[in-house]
Every structure is written in C-alpha cells, then in structure tokens.
Amino acid sequence: xxxxxxxxLDVGGSKISAALVDTKGQMSLLRRQSTPPDGKLAQxxxxxxxxxxxxxxxxxxxxxxxxxxGFGGPVDYPSQRVRRSHHTEGWDINLPxxxxxxxxxxxxxRIDNDANTAALGEALFGAGKGKERILYINVGTGIGxxxxxxxxxxxxxxxxxxxxxxxxxxxxxxxxxCGHRGCLEALASGTAMGQAAVRALEENPDIETSLKNVxxxxxxxxxxGDMAVEGDELCRRIVAEAAxxxxxxxxxxxxxxxxxAVIIGGGVSSTGExxxxxxxxxxxxxxxxxxxEETDLYIARLGYDAGVIGxxxxxxxxx
Amino acid sequence: xxxxxxxxLDVGGSKISAALVDTKGQMSLLRRQSTPPDGKLAQxxxxxxxxxxxxxxxxxxxxxxxxxxGFGGPVDYPSQRVRRSHHTEGWDINLPxxxxxxxxxxxxxRIDNDANTAALGEALFGAGKGKERILYINVGTGIGxxxxxxxxxxxxxxxxxxxxxxxxxxxxxxxxxCGHRGCLEALASGTAMGQAAVRALEENPDIETSLKNVxxxxxxxxxxGDMAVEGDELCRRIVAEAAxxxxxxxxxxxxxxxxxAVIIGGGVSSTGExxxxxxxxxxxxxxxxxxxEETDLYIARLGYDAGVIGxxxxxxxxx
Numbered sequence: 001x002x003x004x005x006x007x008x009l010d011v012g013g014s015k016i017s018a019a020l021v022d023t024k025g026q027m028s029l030l031r032r033q034s035t036p037p038d039g040k041l042a043q044x045x046x047x048x049x050x051x052x053x054x055x056x057x058x059x060x061x062x063x064x065x066x067x068x069x070g071f072g073g074p075v076d077y078p079s080q081r082v083r084r085s086h087h088t089e090g091w092d093i094n095l096p097x098x099x100x101x102x103x104x105x106x107x108x109x110r111i112d113n114d115a116n117t118a119a120l121g122e123a124l125f126g127a128g129k130g131k132e133r134i135l136y137i138n139v140g141t142g143i144g145x146x147x148x149x150x151x152x153x154x155x156x157x158x159x160x161x162x163x164x165x166x167x168x169x170x171x172x173x174x175x176x177x178c179g180h181r182g183c184l185e186a187l188a189s190g191t192a193m194g195q196a197a198v199r200a201l202e203e204n205p206d207i208e209t210s211l212k213n214v215x216x217x218x219x220x221x222x223x224x225g226d227m228a229v230e231g232d233e234l235c236r237r238i239v240a241e242a243a244x245x246x247x248x249x250x251x252x253x254x255x256x257x258x259x260x261a262v263i264i265g266g267g268v269s270s271t272g273e274x275x276x277x278x279x280x281x282x283x284x285x286x287x288x289x290x291x292x293e294e295t296d297l298y299i300a301r302l303g304y305d306a307g308v309i310g311x312x313x314x315x316x317x318x319x
Numbered sequence: 320x321x322x323x324x325x326x327x328l329d330v331g332g333s334k335i336s337a338a339l340v341d342t343k344g345q346m347s348l349l350r351r352q353s354t355p356p357d358g359k360l361a362q363x364x365x366x367x368x369x370x371x372x373x374x375x376x377x378x379x380x381x382x383x384x385x386x387x388x389g390f391g392g393p394v395d396y397p398s399q400r401v402r403r404s405h406h407t408e409g410w411d412i413n414l415p416x417x418x419x420x421x422x423x424x425x426x427x428x429r430i431d432n433d434a435n436t437a438a439l440g441e442a443l444f445g446a447g448k449g450k451e452r453i454l455y456i457n458v459g460t461g462i463g464x465x466x467x468x469x470x471x472x473x474x475x476x477x478x479x480x481x482x483x484x485x486x487x488x489x490x491x492x493x494x495x496x497c498g499h500r501g502c503l504e505a506l507a508s509g510t511a512m513g514q515a516a517v518r519a520l521e522e523n524p525d526i527e528t529s530l531k532n533v534x535x536x537x538x539x540x541x542x543x544g545d546m547a548v549e550g551d552e553l554c555r556r557i558v559a560e561a562a563x564x565x566x567x568x569x570x571x572x573x574x575x576x577x578x579x580a581v582i583i584g585g586g587v588s589s590t591g592e593x594x595x596x597x598x599x600x601x602x603x604x605x606x607x608x609x610x611x612e613e614t615d616l617y618i619a620r621l622g623y624d625a626g627v628i629g630x631x632x633x634x635x636x637x638x
Contacts (some may be wrong), residue, residue: 157578158613163577163607171567172492242365248490256466256486260476288479288499291479
C-alpha cells in the first residue's frame, strides 16, 4: 500500500473499529475489537489499534495524513472534547480525547459525535454523494442524526444540531430514555420496535407471528426488522408504524432545514425497502410541496462501515 | 439627508411599505399604502413609491445603494422570482419581480419572502443583534419563519427552509389551511387563537370573558391577544395554549438546528410577556439540555417596521 490515507477510529458502546481510508473512501486494514467496559482501558486500546495501523502504513510506505474519530456520545466540537459517555464508566467529563490520541499517535486528529461522522461518510462516499444538503437519521437502539452541507457537518450553537431523535412528535406520548415524552426515539427506535412487539404479544397472545416462541427478552428491534423483511405480518406492521413517525419527523425537518436528501442509516438500514416503502409513502403525505415530490429519501449505503469511513472522512474534510 | 441608504420595499397582503434605511437600520421617509387588489396595479404602485423615494434622495444628495424587497408569498431565491401570491390575483406565476423593479428604478434589487426579510431585520438591528444563528418565528394570521446565520438567510434546497408553521405537532390534529392536519399554524396562529375563543364561547356560553358581547366574526387572534394582555382569563388561557405549541415546535427546531436564539415576531409580538412567559416555561420543559437552559427566547423588537427594515437589510447584506 502506497499513497495518502486517513485513519478512521470509531468508538462505539460495544465495538471500537479502526481502518485506513483513502481519498475515495476505500478501506484498508479494518480492525474491530470489543470496547473495554472502562474508559481508561478503551483509550489505551484505541491508541494501540492506531499504532498498529501506523506500523503497517510505515512498512508499506503509505502516508497517514491525519486521524478522524467518531465517538458514541456527545462531543463539544469547537473544543474537541468528549462531554461524557452514555455507554461506560471511566470517561472523564470534558475529556480532550482528540488531543490525547493525536499526541500519542503524533498525527493531527479531529473528533465528532458518531452520528455526525457516519453522516459525513454517507455524504462523501455513500447515499448522499453529490447532494449539497443532507439530513441523516441514524436509527439503532436510539435515534441520532446530523445535518451535512457541502461536506461539512453543521453543529449549531451547542454542538447539538441534528438530534432529530429528541424532537417531540407526540405531546404526552410514551416516555423516552431522555426523560421527555413522545420523542421520535421513544416511538421509532429499535428499542421502541422491540417493545411494541412485546406489547402486541401481551395484548393478544393468539396473534399470528413467528415471534410467538421467542423468549420476550430476546425480542429486539433488530429481530423485529429481520422478521419484517421475511414477511412476518406483525413485524411489518410495527416497522410501518415506526416508518410513519420517522416520516413525520423527516417532513418536519424538511420544512425547517429543506435538505436535498434524507438518508436513513443505523441498524434499521438492513430492513431496506420494508422500511423505506411505507416511509416514503408517509413522507409524501406529511411533507409540504415541493419537498413532498422533490426531496429524495435514501437508505444508507455504507452499512456498518459508515462509522469508520465517516471518521476518516472527518479527517479528510477538516485537516 | 446625505450618505448611503438602502431602499426597503415590503409587499404584504394589505399594505405596501417603502422606506430608506441607513447602514445602522434607521428609517427615513417611511410610506405606507394599501395593496391594490390586483397584482399589476400593485407592481405599478410599488415602482411609483420607489421612484418617490429616489426623488427625495436625489434632492437631498443621498445615495441609494440598492433595493431590497420582502414579498408576502413564496419566492424562489436563486432565480429571484415570486412563485405566486396567496393574497391577490394578477401576480404571474414565476414573476421576475426583482428584475422588473430593479430595471424600472435603475438600481440593483434583491427579493425574498417577507418572513425571511423580517428575520434578517431582527438579526441585524433587532432582538437578534450579535447572535450567530437565529430561528425567527412569525406568528400572525398564519405562521412563517426563517433561519438566519451570520446575517445571511438560509434558504435550503427549495427556498422553503424555516417554514416552521407547517411542521406537524399533532398527528391527525385540526386541519390547516395547507390541507395537512396538526400543523403548528393550525394550533397556534392568530387565526387558530380566534377560533379557539369562538369555540370556547360556543361550548360554554356562560364563561366569564370580556369577549362575551363581541360579535363572533370580530373575534380575531389580535383581539384575543389584546384581551389577554388586559388580563382576560379565557384569552390568557388561549394564548398560553398557543405558546405551549409554539414552545414545542421551537424546542424541536432547537434539537435540529440548534440556534443561539429564537425570536418570536409578527402580530403576536404585541402580547409581549403574556405570550413569552408561558412560552419560555414550556420551552424549558420540551427542549433538550443544554438548549433548555442556554437558548435565548426573545420577542421581536422592530414591530411592524421589521418588514421594511428587513427588506432594506436584504439589500445591505447581499448587494
């Protein structure tokens, strides 16, 4: 391997991924490890993984221009600090993680929230390629999001822009993990879909569904999504209901920020058209003209790799 | 009068306003006339008013750098064309109004939607002075809005950004003029407040309120606002309910675009703290941290003059 590369480091609650990415978004030397259940250990592993990539690059005669990091929690972008981690203990509040990693690796380093970096990955190399303004919605256990314009993440006044998951779509609706009621996340996240399935089974134990013999604690949003793709009717209905709330929130966001495209990423993207078909239909109904006809809705294209490619894209676009 | 001025032309459904505005936002020679009920006549009047201002400026030795126009209907900003007028007949679809007025007056001319220009006026010379990112919400008969960053209006992909009035805050809620259900406009506009008062009187004819002896057709949002300021309890409750919906929509917009400040303008701004007190309280409840503590909510400061000052501000910032 020769030429210019950017190092992407993606720090999630369960996995840390690291790779070298070229200027066209192609990955080399992808590594994935479980995130240690302690922030200090996680930082050590992160640096170890980065040094491993450096050694390979050096041996091959490649140049690493800089490091981009995506972090699974709130990041204050102007100060380049991690505010806190939702996942694990041992992450200091206001941790200067970009600085620490940059100093250890001897490379310029930038950090951002992982929904932002995934959005940037899709904007540069995925479903948003060539679009000026992108609203990215990440639907996994929770719901995050990001606004990207001209290949730059828009952060807002408190580095909190794009947080569509906590837009309230049903006043006095179901309680959200954030403490509010009726957030999009409480109605359309993977967690909400899993809960909806359990509720449906409790309300109607005779319902026709392949989930019937699955232990309740194993019914997750991921499973509901998989079963929906395989045609299970209950699961399809649950996915369509989540899609309807997602469409409403997306239509509202289009009234406000009027993007060229909306991209749905995260774990839910594996449901593909099973999600996107009802989502597009509801969006046409809720959105205003001309967005209802002209704004494109896409499923994310980079899949699980959006995180690490997007992290490298952060380095590529800002360093 | 000597020195540099910008001409502001504000074309509303009922009035056309024209003035010269200096670089500090001070108006001279303000003129207001009723909007003729025909687009052709309105355009003639507009040019006549502009020429009148030019003559005065010439006589006084002042220089008019350019013309800014605010139009009470959708404007396609990149092409500088009026899409249509909601108010009156005789406005062509895709009318190149900026070009026509500019040619007639012999001055460079820019046009934008009047909620956008009012927002720009507040951003430069009003409640938003010194703030980087402003969400402006115009509550009058309808609800419009705008996003301003670094003294530039953000238009979005279809010149439709900032249209918070058509964000759906109550799925399957009351019908909106746009044909959708549960838009903010259908729940919190002046029109909605007037209708809420009429409904309350119909449901409970014995209710204690000074609106009791007002003919139903004279009960407008404006009157409800005035009576609320004077302490009428029913009217205060109606204003507080509208404020709650406005707060929810504003909190959602802050999750998405994370502005430094939210400014409430339009006719409703005359209710002042009667509106803003419940609005701030609800906003703290619906918004996410740190926006719930840190995002400032202001009432607009330029009042009825925001339109014409903002129109001039468009010329000032873009020509």
